[in-house]
Amino acid sequence: MATRKTLVVGDSVVGCCGTLGSQVLSVGEADDLAQIFGALADPARLRMLSMIASSDEVCSCALEQPLEKSQPTISHHTRILAAAGLIVGERRGRWTWWRAVPERLEAVARLLSD
Amino acid sequence: MATRKTLVVGDSVVGCCGTLGSQVLSVGEADDLAQIFGALADPARLRMLSMIASSDEVCSCALEQPLEKSQPTISHHTRILAAAGLIVGERRGRWTWWRAVPERLEAVARLLSD
DNA sequence: TCCTTAGATCGATGACTGTCAATGTATAGT
DNA sequence: ACTATACATTGACAGTCATCGATCTAAGGA
Numbered sequence: 001m002a003t004r005k006t007l008v009v010g011d012s013v014v015g016c017c018g019t020l021g022s023q024v025l026s027v028g029e030a031d032d033l034a035q036i037f038g039a040l041a042d043p044a045r046l047r048m049l050s051m052i053a054s055s056d057e058v059c060s061c062a063l064e065q066p067l068e069k070s071q072p073t074i075s076h077h078t079r080i081l082a083a084a085g086l087i088v089g090e091r092r093g094r095w096t097w098w099r100a101v102p103e104r105l106e107a108v109a110r111l112l113s114d
Numbered sequence: 115m116a117t118r119k120t121l122v123v124g125d126s127v128v129g130c131c132g133t134l135g136s137q138v139l140s141v142g143e144a145d146d147l148a149q150i151f152g153a154l155a156d157p158a159r160l161r162m163l164s165m166i167a168s169s170d171e172v173c174s175c176a177l178e179q180p181l182e183k184s185q186p187t188i189s190h191h192t193r194i195l196a197a198a199g200l201i202v203g204e205r206r207g208r209w210t211w212w213r214a215v216p217e218r219l220e221a222v223a224r225l226l227s228d
Numbered sequence: 229t230c231c232t233t234a235g236a237t238c239g240a241t242g243a244c245t246g247t248c249a250a251t252g253t254a255t256a257g258t
Numbered sequence: 259a260c261t262a263t264a265c266a267t268t269g270a271c272a273g274t275c276a277t278c279g280a281t282c283t284a285a286g287g288a
Contacts, residue, residue, distance in 0.1 A: 023168065024164050025161050034154075034155050040155075041148050043145045047138065054137065070247075072248060073248070077246090100134075185234085187277055190236095190237095
Protein backbone atom coordinates (compact mmCIF):
# COMPACT_ATOMS: atom_id res chain seq x y z
CA MET A 1 0.00 0.00 0.00
CA ALA A 2 1.24 3.42 -0.96
CA THR A 3 2.12 6.17 1.45
CA ARG A 4 -0.92 8.07 2.65
CA LYS A 5 -1.04 11.70 3.62
CA THR A 6 -3.75 13.43 5.54
CA LEU A 7 -5.73 16.17 3.94
CA VAL A 8 -8.57 18.12 5.46
CA VAL A 9 -11.49 19.16 3.31
CA GLY A 10 -13.89 21.54 4.95
CA ASP A 11 -14.73 19.72 8.12
CA SER A 12 -14.14 16.14 7.06
CA VAL A 13 -10.77 14.48 7.35
CA VAL A 14 -9.70 12.52 4.36
CA GLY A 15 -7.06 9.84 4.24
CA CYS A 16 -5.72 10.91 0.96
CA CYS A 17 -4.02 9.44 -1.85
CA GLY A 18 -0.47 8.32 -2.49
CA THR A 19 -0.80 9.59 -6.02
CA LEU A 20 -3.44 9.49 -8.65
CA GLY A 21 -1.54 6.73 -10.34
CA SER A 22 -0.42 4.70 -7.36
CA GLN A 23 -3.81 3.29 -6.59
CA VAL A 24 -7.37 3.74 -7.76
CA LEU A 25 -9.27 6.41 -5.87
CA SER A 26 -12.23 5.39 -3.79
CA VAL A 27 -15.55 7.08 -4.37
CA GLY A 28 -15.20 9.11 -1.18
CA GLU A 29 -11.67 10.26 -1.98
CA ALA A 30 -12.75 11.23 -5.47
CA ASP A 31 -15.65 13.26 -4.12
CA ASP A 32 -13.44 15.22 -1.76
CA LEU A 33 -10.76 15.83 -4.34
CA ALA A 34 -13.34 16.92 -6.88
CA GLN A 35 -14.44 19.57 -4.43
CA ILE A 36 -10.92 20.98 -4.28
CA PHE A 37 -10.43 20.93 -8.02
CA GLY A 38 -13.89 22.39 -8.42
CA ALA A 39 -12.77 25.35 -6.34
CA LEU A 40 -9.89 25.83 -8.77
CA ALA A 41 -12.07 25.38 -11.84
CA ASP A 42 -13.27 28.95 -12.17
CA PRO A 43 -11.24 31.73 -13.82
CA ALA A 44 -12.35 34.35 -11.33
CA ARG A 45 -11.34 32.14 -8.41
CA LEU A 46 -7.99 31.31 -9.97
CA ARG A 47 -7.17 34.97 -10.45
CA MET A 48 -8.41 35.67 -6.95
CA LEU A 49 -6.21 32.94 -5.49
CA SER A 50 -3.30 34.14 -7.56
CA MET A 51 -3.72 37.65 -6.18
CA ILE A 52 -3.93 36.43 -2.63
CA ALA A 53 -0.94 34.11 -3.03
CA SER A 54 1.10 36.92 -4.55
CA SER A 55 0.67 39.18 -1.55
CA ASP A 56 0.99 38.35 2.07
CA GLU A 57 -2.55 39.34 2.90
CA VAL A 58 -5.35 40.75 0.81
CA CYS A 59 -8.50 42.49 1.95
CA SER A 60 -11.78 41.49 0.30
CA CYS A 61 -12.27 45.07 -0.67
CA ALA A 62 -9.12 44.93 -2.79
CA LEU A 63 -10.49 42.13 -4.97
CA GLU A 64 -13.67 43.68 -6.25
CA GLN A 65 -12.15 46.14 -8.67
CA PRO A 66 -9.44 44.07 -10.38
CA LEU A 67 -11.79 41.11 -10.83
CA GLU A 68 -14.65 43.32 -11.99
CA LYS A 69 -17.20 41.42 -9.95
CA SER A 70 -19.78 42.63 -7.49
CA GLN A 71 -19.23 42.37 -3.77
CA PRO A 72 -21.61 39.43 -3.27
CA THR A 73 -19.87 37.54 -6.05
CA ILE A 74 -16.47 38.12 -4.45
CA SER A 75 -17.86 36.92 -1.15
CA HIS A 76 -19.26 33.83 -2.84
CA HIS A 77 -15.91 32.94 -4.39
CA THR A 78 -13.85 33.51 -1.27
CA ARG A 79 -16.24 31.22 0.54
CA ILE A 80 -15.65 28.42 -1.94
CA LEU A 81 -11.87 28.81 -1.87
CA ALA A 82 -11.97 28.83 1.92
CA ALA A 83 -14.20 25.74 2.05
CA ALA A 84 -11.61 23.96 -0.06
CA GLY A 85 -8.93 24.99 2.41
CA LEU A 86 -7.00 26.99 -0.16
CA ILE A 87 -7.31 30.31 1.66
CA VAL A 88 -8.09 31.37 5.19
CA GLY A 89 -9.75 34.59 6.26
CA GLU A 90 -9.34 36.58 9.41
CA ARG A 91 -11.67 39.36 10.31
CA ARG A 92 -9.95 42.33 11.89
CA GLY A 93 -12.27 45.18 12.60
CA ARG A 94 -14.32 45.84 9.55
CA TRP A 95 -12.06 44.10 7.09
CA THR A 96 -11.54 40.47 6.30
CA TRP A 97 -7.97 39.62 5.38
CA TRP A 98 -7.29 36.60 3.25
CA ARG A 99 -4.12 34.51 3.09
CA ALA A 100 -3.19 31.60 0.86
CA VAL A 101 -2.48 28.20 2.40
CA PRO A 102 0.65 27.02 0.58
CA GLU A 103 0.71 23.63 2.30
CA ARG A 104 -2.67 22.98 0.81
CA LEU A 105 -1.55 23.79 -2.71
CA GLU A 106 1.50 21.62 -2.20
CA ALA A 107 -0.59 18.70 -0.98
CA VAL A 108 -2.63 18.86 -4.15
CA ALA A 109 0.51 19.24 -6.23
CA ARG A 110 2.08 16.15 -4.65
CA LEU A 111 -1.03 14.20 -5.41
CA LEU A 112 -0.63 14.96 -9.08
CA SER A 113 3.04 14.29 -9.49
CA ASP A 114 4.74 12.34 -6.73
CA MET B 115 9.59 38.25 -14.42
CA ALA B 116 9.12 34.69 -13.34
CA THR B 117 10.04 31.63 -15.36
CA ARG B 118 7.38 30.71 -17.88
CA LYS B 119 6.61 27.23 -19.10
CA THR B 120 4.62 26.24 -22.12
CA LEU B 121 1.43 24.34 -21.72
CA VAL B 122 -0.94 23.23 -24.45
CA VAL B 123 -4.66 23.27 -23.80
CA GLY B 124 -6.70 21.62 -26.49
CA ASP B 125 -5.51 23.42 -29.58
CA SER B 126 -4.37 26.70 -28.13
CA VAL B 127 -0.88 27.22 -26.81
CA VAL B 128 -0.64 29.02 -23.52
CA GLY B 129 2.36 30.77 -22.11
CA CYS B 130 1.80 29.64 -18.65
CA CYS B 131 2.49 30.70 -15.29
CA GLY B 132 5.53 30.71 -13.09
CA THR B 133 3.37 29.85 -10.14
CA LEU B 134 0.00 30.91 -8.89
CA GLY B 135 1.71 33.06 -6.35
CA SER B 136 4.57 34.47 -8.39
CA GLN B 137 2.43 36.79 -10.43
CA VAL B 138 -1.23 37.51 -10.93
CA LEU B 139 -2.82 35.42 -13.68
CA SER B 140 -4.15 37.15 -16.74
CA VAL B 141 -7.73 36.56 -17.77
CA GLY B 142 -6.64 34.33 -20.65
CA GLU B 143 -4.34 32.23 -18.50
CA ALA B 144 -7.04 31.84 -15.90
CA ASP B 145 -9.53 30.68 -18.50
CA ASP B 146 -7.19 28.01 -19.83
CA LEU B 147 -6.21 26.78 -16.41
CA ALA B 148 -9.81 26.67 -15.31
CA GLN B 149 -10.47 24.29 -18.17
CA ILE B 150 -7.82 21.90 -16.89
CA PHE B 151 -9.01 22.06 -13.31
CA GLY B 152 -12.56 21.70 -14.56
CA ALA B 153 -11.56 18.42 -16.15
CA LEU B 154 -10.32 17.28 -12.74
CA ALA B 155 -13.37 18.57 -10.89
CA ASP B 156 -15.59 15.56 -11.33
CA PRO B 157 -15.41 12.43 -9.16
CA ALA B 158 -16.07 10.08 -12.05
CA ARG B 159 -13.27 11.66 -14.09
CA LEU B 160 -10.86 11.58 -11.18
CA ARG B 161 -11.45 7.88 -10.63
CA MET B 162 -11.20 7.33 -14.35
CA LEU B 163 -7.88 9.16 -14.55
CA SER B 164 -6.69 7.31 -11.50
CA MET B 165 -7.50 3.99 -13.13
CA ILE B 166 -5.78 4.93 -16.33
CA ALA B 167 -2.71 6.29 -14.55
CA SER B 168 -2.48 3.12 -12.46
CA SER B 169 -2.22 0.85 -15.49
CA ASP B 170 -0.15 1.27 -18.55
CA GLU B 171 -3.10 1.31 -20.88
CA VAL B 172 -6.82 0.97 -20.31
CA CYS B 173 -9.53 0.16 -22.82
CA SER B 174 -12.71 2.26 -22.69
CA CYS B 175 -14.63 -0.95 -22.29
CA ALA B 176 -12.83 -1.58 -18.99
CA LEU B 177 -14.09 1.66 -17.45
CA GLU B 178 -17.82 1.26 -17.76
CA GLN B 179 -18.29 -1.38 -15.10
CA PRO B 180 -16.09 -0.09 -12.25
CA LEU B 181 -17.38 3.46 -12.66
CA GLU B 182 -20.98 2.30 -12.99
CA LYS B 183 -21.70 4.72 -15.79
CA SER B 184 -23.24 4.18 -19.20
CA GLN B 185 -21.12 3.98 -22.31
CA PRO B 186 -22.07 7.49 -23.57
CA THR B 187 -21.14 8.93 -20.21
CA ILE B 188 -17.74 7.22 -20.27
CA SER B 189 -17.16 8.53 -23.76
CA HIS B 190 -18.13 12.01 -22.62
CA HIS B 191 -15.65 11.96 -19.75
CA THR B 192 -12.74 10.54 -21.71
CA ARG B 193 -13.32 13.29 -24.23
CA ILE B 194 -13.03 15.97 -21.56
CA LEU B 195 -9.91 14.47 -20.01
CA ALA B 196 -8.35 14.19 -23.46
CA ALA B 197 -9.26 17.78 -24.36
CA ALA B 198 -7.44 18.87 -21.21
CA GLY B 199 -4.39 16.91 -22.33
CA LEU B 200 -4.48 14.62 -19.32
CA ILE B 201 -4.96 11.42 -21.28
CA VAL B 202 -4.40 10.35 -24.87
CA GLY B 203 -6.34 7.70 -26.73
CA GLU B 204 -5.23 5.42 -29.49
CA ARG B 205 -7.65 3.39 -31.51
CA ARG B 206 -6.41 -0.08 -32.35
CA GLY B 207 -8.93 -2.14 -34.25
CA ARG B 208 -12.20 -1.93 -32.42
CA TRP B 209 -10.84 -0.73 -29.12
CA THR B 210 -9.63 2.63 -27.94
CA TRP B 211 -6.76 2.44 -25.47
CA TRP B 212 -6.15 5.29 -23.08
CA ARG B 213 -2.90 6.35 -21.44
CA ALA B 214 -2.20 9.03 -18.87
CA VAL B 215 0.11 11.95 -19.72
CA PRO B 216 2.32 12.28 -16.64
CA GLU B 217 4.14 15.36 -17.94
CA ARG B 218 0.82 17.10 -18.04
CA LEU B 219 0.00 16.27 -14.45
CA GLU B 220 3.46 17.40 -13.43
CA ALA B 221 3.07 20.70 -15.26
CA VAL B 222 -0.10 21.40 -13.31
CA ALA B 223 1.57 20.28 -10.09
CA ARG B 224 4.51 22.65 -10.63
CA LEU B 225 2.11 25.48 -11.15
CA LEU B 226 0.64 24.91 -7.72
CA SER B 227 3.79 24.50 -5.72
CA ASP B 228 7.01 25.65 -7.37
C1' DT C 229 -22.54 -8.72 -47.99
C1' DC C 230 -24.52 -9.14 -43.36
C1' DC C 231 -24.23 -9.14 -38.55
C1' DT C 232 -21.95 -7.90 -34.34
C1' DT C 233 -19.38 -4.89 -31.49
C1' DA C 234 -16.76 -0.62 -29.66
C1' DG C 235 -17.20 3.76 -29.49
C1' DA C 236 -18.87 8.58 -30.81
C1' DT C 237 -22.64 11.80 -31.32
C1' DC C 238 -27.32 13.71 -30.61
C1' DG C 239 -31.26 15.19 -27.84
C1' DA C 240 -33.53 15.67 -23.62
C1' DT C 241 -33.62 16.37 -18.77
C1' DG C 242 -32.52 17.36 -14.06
C1' DA C 243 -28.99 19.33 -11.18
C1' DC C 244 -25.61 22.52 -10.26
C1' DT C 245 -23.10 27.17 -10.76
C1' DG C 246 -22.00 32.10 -11.50
C1' DT C 247 -23.99 36.31 -11.15
C1' DC C 248 -26.19 40.31 -9.04
C1' DA C 249 -29.98 43.19 -6.53
C1' DA C 250 -31.78 43.39 -2.19
C1' DT C 251 -31.34 42.68 2.52
C1' DG C 252 -29.04 41.40 6.92
C1' DT C 253 -25.19 41.83 10.40
C1' DA C 254 -21.51 43.47 12.60
C1' DT C 255 -17.96 47.18 13.46
C1' DA C 256 -16.11 51.90 13.80
C1' DG C 257 -16.57 56.73 14.07
C1' DT C 258 -19.28 60.81 15.59
C1' DA D 259 -27.94 56.33 19.58
C1' DC D 260 -27.11 57.29 14.80
C1' DT D 261 -24.73 56.79 10.53
C1' DA D 262 -21.56 54.83 7.37
C1' DT D 263 -18.92 50.98 5.99
C1' DA D 264 -17.29 46.14 5.01
C1' DC D 265 -19.00 41.64 4.32
C1' DA D 266 -22.26 37.84 4.50
C1' DT D 267 -26.66 35.88 3.17
C1' DT D 268 -30.81 35.31 0.49
C1' DG D 269 -33.48 34.86 -3.67
C1' DA D 270 -33.86 34.73 -8.46
C1' DC D 271 -32.35 33.85 -13.04
C1' DA D 272 -29.53 32.35 -16.86
C1' DG D 273 -26.13 29.38 -18.32
C1' DT D 274 -23.53 25.16 -17.95
C1' DC D 275 -22.88 20.23 -16.90
C1' DA D 276 -23.62 15.18 -15.94
C1' DT D 277 -26.34 11.67 -17.31
C1' DC D 278 -28.67 8.36 -20.24
C1' DG D 279 -31.61 6.46 -24.27
C1' DA D 280 -31.43 6.43 -29.05
C1' DT D 281 -28.93 6.62 -33.09
C1' DC D 282 -24.82 6.73 -36.04
C1' DT D 283 -20.08 5.22 -37.63
C1' DA D 284 -16.45 2.23 -38.30
C1' DA D 285 -14.04 -2.15 -37.79
C1' DG D 286 -13.97 -7.33 -37.65
C1' DG D 287 -15.70 -11.82 -38.43
C1' DA D 288 -18.85 -15.23 -40.74
